[in-house]
Amino acid sequence: MALLERTSGSRGTGTGPGASPTGRSRRSLAARRERRERRWSPGPDLDRQRPSRSLLVALGLASATLMTLDLTAGGAALDPVRGVVADVVGPAEAGATALVSPVLAVPDFFRTHSSLREEVAALEEENTALRAELGSAAFQRNRLAAYDELTATAEDLGYSLVPSRVVGWGPAQSFSSTVTIDAGTDAGVQPDMTVVSGAGLVGRVVSAGRTTATVLLIIDPASTVGARIGDTLDMGFLTGRGVVGDEGRLDLELVDRTAVPARADSVVTWGSDGGAPYVSGVPIGRVTRVYSSLRETSQRVVVDPYVDFGSLDVVGVVVPTGTTSDRALVGPDGELSDEPGGGEQ
Amino acid sequence: MSTARAAAAAAAVFVALLLQVSLAPHLAWQGVVPNLVLLVVVAAALTRGPQFAMVLGFAAGALLDLAPPADHTAGRWALALVVVGYVAGRVRSEASPTATTVVSTVAASSFVATSLFAMTGLLLGELSVGVGELLLVVGLAVVWDVVLTPFVLPPLMAMFRRLEPARLA
Numbered sequence: 001m002a003l004l005e006r007t008s009g010s011r012g013t014g015t016g017p018g019a020s021p022t023g024r025s026r027r028s029l030a031a032r033r034e035r036r037e038r039r040w041s042p043g044p045d046l047d048r049q050r051p052s053r054s055l056l057v058a059l060g061l062a063s064a065t066l067m068t069l070d071l072t073a074g075g076a077a078l079d080p081v082r083g084v085v086a087d088v089v090g091p092a093e094a095g096a097t098a099l100v101s102p103v104l105a106v107p108d109f110f111r112t113h114s115s116l117r118e119e120v121a122a123l124e125e126e127n128t129a130l131r132a133e134l135g136s137a138a139f140q141r142n143r144l145a146a147y148d149e150l151t152a153t154a155e156d157l158g159y160s161l162v163p164s165r166v167v168g169w170g171p172a173q174s175f176s177s178t179v180t181i182d183a184g185t186d187a188g189v190q191p192d193m194t195v196v197s198g199a200g201l202v203g204r205v206v207s208a209g210r211t212t213a214t215v216l217l218i219i220d221p222a223s224t225v226g227a228r229i230g231d232t233l234d235m236g237f238l239t240g241r242g243v244v245g246d247e248g249r250l251d252l253e254l255v256d257r258t259a260v261p262a263r264a265d266s267v268v269t270w271g272s273d274g275g276a277p278y279v280s281g282v283p284i285g286r287v288t289r290v291y292s293s294l295r296e297t298s299q300r301v302v303v304d305p306y307v308d309f310g311s312l313d314v315v316g317v318v319v320p321t322g323t324t325s326d327r328a329l330v331g332p333d334g335e336l337s338d339e340p341g342g343g344e345q
Numbered sequence: 346m347s348t349a350r351a352a353a354a355a356a357a358v359f360v361a362l363l364l365q366v367s368l369a370p371h372l373a374w375q376g377v378v379p380n381l382v383l384l385v386v387v388a389a390a391l392t393r394g395p396q397f398a399m400v401l402g403f404a405a406g407a408l409l410d411l412a413p414p415a416d417h418t419a420g421r422w423a424l425a426l427v428v429v430g431y432v433a434g435r436v437r438s439e440a441s442p443t444a445t446t447v448v449s450t451v452a453a454s455s456f457v458a459t460s461l462f463a464m465t466g467l468l469l470g471e472l473s474v475g476v477g478e479l480l481l482v483v484g485l486a487v488v489w490d491v492v493l494t495p496f497v498l499p500p501l502m503a504m505f506r507r508l509e510p511a512r513l514a
Contacts, residue, residue: 052395052431059403059427066407066420067469078411078419085411089362093413096367168366170414172376173459173486174422175472175479180366180413206416214413221473 079207086184086209090167094182094212097167128198131306132283159279160329161196161316162187167212177220177240179203181315184211188323192277194269197315200306201225201269201284204277205317213317218250218284219309226270227252227284227303234259235270238284238303250285252301260299261287267303279318350393350508357385357501358405366414377485379493380455382409386426387433387454388501391442395434402426418469425461429454447502448494455490459483 069077164187168180183189185208195202195215203217216223219240227238236254252267265287271280285305292299323329361381369378382405390398406423409415415422436442436450463479466472472479 052399052434055396055399056427056431059399060424062403063406063420063424063427066410066423067418067465068420070419071469075419082411082419085408086413089408089412092359092363093367096363100368100371168414169370169373169378170416171365171369171378171380172373172482173378173380173462174415174417175463175466175474175482176416177376178414178416209413212413214416216416222471 082207083209086207086212086214090180090182090184090209090212093168093180097165125198131199159194159318160321160323162189162319162323162325162327162329163314163316164189164213165314166215166312176222177217177309178206179215179217179312180212181215181317182212183317183327184209184213186210186326187317188319188325188329189213189317194277194279194282194318195315196282196318197307197312199283199308201278201282202307202309202312202315215315217309218305225278225284226272227267228270229254229259229261229287230266230268230283232259232261232265234261236301238267249288250303250305252287252303254299254301257299260290260292261301263287263290347508350397350505353504353508354385354389354397354401355404357504358382358401358408361385362405362408362412366412374485374489375481377482377489379489380458380486381493381497382406383426383429383455383458384451384490384493384497385501386430387451388498389505390430390433390454391437391447391450391498392502392505393434394437395431398430398434399427400430402428402430417466417471421462421465421469422458424465425458428461429458432457444495447498448491451494451498452487452491455487456483459486 066078069075075082162183164181164183166179167182170176170178181189181195189205189208191205191208191213193205195204201218203215203220203223205213206216207214217240218225218238221240223240225238226235228235234254234256236252238250238252240250254261267284267287269278269280269282269284272278283306285303285307287301288304289302290299291302319325319329361384365378365381369381370376372378386398386402386405389401403423403426406421406426407419409422409426410417410419433450433454436446442450460483463472463483474482
């Protein structure tokens with residue numbers, strides 16, 4: 001607007017030096033001409049700002065094109081680009097996390113004695129192990145009773161895991177709960193694989209680069225997990241609320257609307273065909289509240305996940321036994337299996 | 346656009362992205378982290394004007410959309426940051442901006458960016474959080490960005506100003 005005024009003003013006075021020939025002195029004329037020259041000279045700012053509205057439209061349309069490309073054909077057009085970016089940014093994220101973690105550990109070091117820390121770590125580990133056992137014990141018992149022929153294989157309910165660490169966290173501003181892990185297709189990780197931690201179910205792999213993969217956490221509102229109550233085998237669907245931290249609860253909607261689960265019942269995955277995206281029998285959480293809605297004649301069951309999503313670190317990706325990987329796999333028996341090709345841990 | 350300036354801007358965006366996904370989550374407040382990439386774009390807009398900032402915003406947004414933890418439709422952050430580049434670029438005055446101007450620009454930009462990102466999510470049917478939750482996240486994001494402004498913006502703006510090409514009449 002200011003630009004328009006300025007240019008029109010200049011044009012108005014700029015009808016030519018002959019317009020006011022004699023009255024004024026030559027000096028004022030020269031000064032005016034100089035001023036006019038300065039106005040018309042393509043100053044760096046004017047030059048830069050003039051086309052900014054058309055640029056805004058152009059870049060806005062470019063963004064819309066990106067969205068369209070990503071939405072058509074399941075984003076096939078952008079997958080190679082995503083792959084390239086993941087290959088560049090993924091290792092950098094892993095490096096940044098490695099650089100940052102000693103810095104983050106400094107306050108801890110000063111705050112606690114090392115002996116106490118070791119003790120806490122040992123107790124936490126034990127606690128995690130016991131909780132995982134507790135979480136799946138009821139389900140395993142039921143499973144044994146219901147499927148007698150599975151007795152032989154019930155012992156190895158465990159799966160092969162690719163161990164990996166979380167190296168990047170998506171911001172809440174993106175309104176989705178995703179993390180980056182430092183294992184990709186080189187380690188045998190593919191999209192639609194289950195991701196677990198020592199405590200329970202974490203999420204599933206949504207895309208995998210060469211050295212990193214993106215994991216959609218089960219607390220994401222877009223995530224739906226087929227789940228069942230371990231004690232009664234009632235089936236339902238579990239969705240996230242998109243909240244991390246202490247409020248990070250999950251909502252379970254049971255298929256059988258008359259079933260009322262008990263408080264502290266464990267919830268485990270129900271498992272999909274072919275083990276993708278979720279394998280069966282992984283503990284997810286514990287029932288904390290049951291709301292019944294008379295109007296909808298259904299139950300809303302609130303589940304507290306075993307996994308603390310605010311402090312995710314080491315996770316495992318469930319892979320088929322015998323997967324070739326760039327690192328040692330954790331076998332179903334809990335032992336590290338040294339792959340011939342796997343050198344690094 | 347001089348190559349040095351483009352390289353410096355790209356490096357700033359890349360470092361901001363890395364810090365945002367690796368360091369910031371440890372300080373996160375309800376999962377909301379400071380949007381460092383946005384701060385880089387605002388710094389560019391305040392020193393270099395809207396045109397440069399919009400291009401930088403598009404590139405930075407596309408990177409945010411495609412880099413690993415992202416799972417949303419690509420182009421949503423790109424659009425949000427292009428608009429931020431435009432809006433913040435209009436604020437730029439000839440003299441070096443005052444602290445109040447910078448802080449209010451950051452707050453407005455943060456609000457615009459997060460809201461715009463949420464709105465495109467609503468349009469594309471990707472957003473499944475309630476309005477209350479959404480407003481909370483937008484508000485927390487503004488607070489975070491404003492809190493970090495005194496530490497992040499001055500060095501960034503100094504960098505962009507120093508890389509200004511020599512102006513010859």
